[in-house]
Amino acid sequence: MQTGDYIVHIVDDEESVRKSLAFLLGMAGFAVRMHDSATDFLAAAPAIRNGVLVTDLRMPDMSGVELLRNLVTAQAIMPAVVITGHADVPMAVEAMKAGAIDFIEKPFEDVVIIEAIHRAAEQLVDKPTEGHDVSAIHSRLECLSERERQVLSGVVAGLPNKSIAYDLDISPRTVEVHRAHVMAKMQAKSLPQLVRMALSAGFGPD
Structure with missing residues (x-):
């Protein structure tokens, strides 16, 4: 799937993080939407089609894990990449059990997040992930x-x-x-x- 065929939704409570990530992904050719809270994104999620979620794990209103679980309950599941601090790896594993495609530890190189989003987008067309037979x-x-x-x-x-x-x-x-x-x-x-x-x-x- 081409980058223009889907929208990357960034969910992070820190404005500087949202804007810097949105700038990076925009320069890489992705269509991007920013959300300042997991609660607001969850309300909008059922109407989203062909979306990929990039979310931080630690947010004040709802953790990334809780967000993924609530998306399942709302029948608004979408491919998700979670961003985590080094100490959050156990929680990141929980996020993967809740349906996340990938987790990325901070700090990360630009190419790492870009490749992770491409992998997540493959799920939108039911394309099998390489090496996962x-x-x-x-x-x-x-x-x-x-x-x-x-x-x-x-x-x-x-x-x-x-x-x-x-x-x-x-x-x-x-x-x-x-x-x-x-x-x-x-x-x-x-x-x-x-x-x-x-x-x-x-x-x-x-």
Whole structure:
């Protein structure tokens, strides 16, 4: 789908963030609409056609996760990308479970958000995401060792390495090594992609 065929809706309570992101996306050829609160966007969402949502996770009136869940209730689901601070990764994983296509950690390069929006827009035409064939993902999962599956389970649960290490009675460094092996075996280029793949295959916390 061409960028002119859909509108990117930016939901963020900080005006400077909305305007800077809108400027960036406008320069990249996207049609953009800005919303200063999740509540206002939720009210407008049922009338939106061919929209992609870009939302911050932490907002005063409603979190990004709550927004996604309310969109489901309102039958106004649309492809969504969530933006998060480093400490918000567990919440970002919850957002993906609520239907987000991707999450992006701050600070991010311009190309990262642009590529994420393109991936989200693919959902508007039911185009399968590259690397997400469920049977292929199941095959990759079967290649994981028991310990690697345990680490992946912790990652999908949104746990930081230290918590996974504590639960498994191993060192955080060992968790990092196992996580790197999981990324390689799953052919995931990023943490969001790894989580997307696991969720699409129905893999969750034990």
